[in-house]
Amino acid sequence: MSSVTDVAPIAATRTPEGEPRKPRKPRSGALLGLAAWLIGFLFVVPVLWMVLTSFHSEEAAATNPPSLLAPLTLEGYREFFGVGTGANPWPSLLNSLTASVVSTIIVLLLAIPAAYALSIKPVRKWTDVMFFFLSTRMLPIVAGLLPIYLFAQWSGLLDNIWLLIVLYTAMNLPIAVWMMRSFLAEVPVEILEAAAMDGAGLLLTLRQVVAPIILPGIAATSLICFIFSWNELLLARTLTGTVAGTAPVYLTGFVTSQGLFLAQVCAAAFVVSLPVLIAGFAAQDKLVQGLSLGAVK
Secondary structure, three states, rough: HHHHHHHHHHHHHHHOOEEEEOOHHHOOOHHHHHHHHHHHHHHHHHHHHHHHHHHHHHHHOOOOOOOOOOOOOOHHHHOOOOOOOOOHHHHHHHHHHHHHHHHHHHHHHHHHHHHHHHHOOOOOOHHHHHHHHHHHOOOHHHHHHHHHHHHHHHHHHOOOHHHHHHHHHHHHHHHHHHHHHHHOOOHHHHHHHHHHOOOOOOOHHHHHHHHHHOOHHHHHHHHHHHHHHHOHHHHHHHHHOOOOOOHHHHHHOOOEEEEEEHHHHHHHHHHHHHHHHHHHOHHHHHHHHHHHOOOOO
């Protein structure tokens, strides 16, 4: 009995080939965690600095080096919302919200059936189709800006929110199809066959069988499309004016030839970024599940 107990610890420290195992390095995990926290802190610091600066006066925000203990004030937010100046940011915010939400809904309605066909139904050369979808994102927007502007001018759609909705839909549809296909590829085929045997049609299968399974993927795709649409500036700046101007266009109006009002710009940037932050925090669980769905085979 004593010989067995003496040999067991020695055998446990060797590989099946008889070679001694390398000792574990518990410090490596701690170092990686510390590095992750450090990198995350570096990403968060500019945002926190922007929020803090938005509560300072213009004199305190313009000091060099900046003052952290300066008195806090809501002057920048009052200026942004037009208290005393008559400016009104609500039409621009509503235009951004309308264009982002409507285009995201249309993208999902088009991307889910297309991704379903490419992932579950037998499609020849589906890789070529997916590459074609992705290749449309490789064209810089500025390269197609002149034809789009001439078409909008000819059709009378300049300064029209529906033109932005169509363009945002076309801009986000390729990446949405690509993402949704990876999510739909994880749906068990047996579930779809069982639904077909029960007499469920395509729309019923997508709505009651497929959609609940890929809900995290839908949340991740919709959030990414919403962020891309909300942050888009070049098309909105070129194709809109006073009626259909979006929040990023309104934000650029604070940088004038008279100077850069730092506290007011920070307040405006924080307000414009707030819907995206709220959407991200509200869907963070679904977002993490959706982005990790399909990562493990």
